[in-house]
Amino acid sequence: MHITKLIPSYKNIILGLYAMGSLLYVVPGGQVQAACTPSVDYGTVTLSVNVTSAATYRVWSRIMPPDNYNNSYSLEIDGGNCIVVGDSSSLQANSWSWVDYRDGSSSNKIDVSLSAGTHTIKLIGTEPSVAVDRLILTSDTSCVPSGVGDNCASPAPGDTIAPTVNFTFPGASESLVGDAITIGSVRQAVVQPSVTDNVGVTSATYQVNGSTVSLTSGQYTLPNQNGDYTFRVSASDAAGNTLDRTITVRSRHPDINRDGSVGLSDFTRLLLQWGSSNVESDLDANGSVGLGDFTKVLLHWGE
Numbered sequence: 001m002h003i004t005k006l007i008p009s010y011k012n013i014i015l016g017l018y019a020m021g022s023l024l025y026v027v028p029g030g031q032v033q034a035a036c037t038p039s040v041d042y043g044t045v046t047l048s049v050n051v052t053s054a055a056t057y058r059v060w061s062r063i064m065p066p067d068n069y070n071n072s073y074s075l076e077i078d079g080g081n082c083i084v085v086g087d088s089s090s091l092q093a094n095s096w097s098w099v100d101y102r103d104g105s106s107s108n109k110i111d112v113s114l115s116a117g118t119h120t121i122k123l124i125g126t127e128p129s130v131a132v133d134r135l136i137l138t139s140d141t142s143c144v145p146s147g148v149g150d151n152c153a154s155p156a157p158g159d160t161i162a163p164t165v166n167f168t169f170p171g172a173s174e175s176l177v178g179d180a181i182t183i184g185s186v187r188q189a190v191v192q193p194s195v196t197d198n199v200g201v202t203s204a205t206y207q208v209n210g211s212t213v214s215l216t217s218g219q220y221t222l223p224n225q226n227g228d229y230t231f232r233v234s235a236s237d238a239a240g241n242t243l244d245r246t247i248t249v250r251s252r253h254p255d256i257n258r259d260g261s262v263g264l265s266d267f268t269r270l271l272l273q274w275g276s277s278n279v280e281s282d283l284d285a286n287g288s289v290g291l292g293d294f295t296k297v298l299l300h301w302g303e
């Protein structure tokens with residue numbers, strides 16, 4: 001028999017057994033055996049598994065029994081104890097079932113403690129015509145395989161830590177205070193969000209004022225106009241932990257009309273808005289246009 005597929009994924013290991021077509025198909029005929037040295041061996045597959053982290057692994061087998069009597073096979077790990085997988089008459093004949101128990105008792109789970117390193121797993125046919133096409137070893141005992149079991153394949157078990165984001169604003173001298181920053185040192189604020197996760201970020205999306213945007217070289221350049229911009233980051237990891245954070249960037253350069261220099265036209269514009277809450281002229285972002293904003297224009301006159 002030949003093993004043509006071996007898919008380790010994080011702490012989970014999925015073994016696909018493709019032999020004699022697509023199954024580890026045990027030769028028909030003979031009697032029930034429950035030992036790893038069966039008097040009649042209906043076929044054996046030996047696998048080598050590389051375990052990256054020591055843990056207790058639950059062993060799931062995808063089994064198709066031919067009838068209500070022939071419904072088990074024997075599993076031997078590192079030449080140790082023989083585990084009679086399945087063997088329950090409740091298993092449906094001629095249909096695939098995921099089995100995580102031994103000796104015919106669904107409460108008798110197959111949990112094995114494996115150290116990091118290479119282990120040898122032997123599947124031994126002890127009842128005729130029992131097909132096994134996939135084996136999953138998972139340290140996430142809450143995962144119940146469905147279909148071919150890919151749902152148990154990718155998340156790193158036990159990861160409960162959500163991704164985090166750190167913001168920097170290249171070129172600006174101001175810094176984030178809580179979830180807001182007022183930037184007057186550059187005309188166009190650049191937002192550089194850095195999303196990280198203890199295991200890995202699987203998706204990250206960004207929105208500016210509610211519209212999805214994409215980053216260029218990890219950065220997003222805000223419009224060349226004073227205003228309040230919300231910048232939202234949504235991200236997740238493989239285990240489904242999510243990040244959702246929104247910051248407000250208040251762009252407040254004293255070149256209010258963005259004609260390239262701070263001068264009379266900005267001053268005039270500010271005077272026209274005096275006493276209002278106009279965000280373009282409210283350079284100190286205190287909610288109204290007044291003396292503090294006027295002072296900022298004077299301080300940067302000619303820049």
Ligand SMILES: [Ca+2]
Nearest residue numbers: 069070071087
């Ligand atoms: Ca049986």
Ligand SMILES: [Ca+2]
Nearest residue numbers: 161197199237
């Ligand atoms: Ca995580």
Ligand SMILES: [Ca+2]
Nearest residue numbers: 255259261266
């Ligand atoms: Ca100007």
Ligand SMILES: [Ca+2]
Nearest residue numbers: 282284286288
């Ligand atoms: Ca103000």
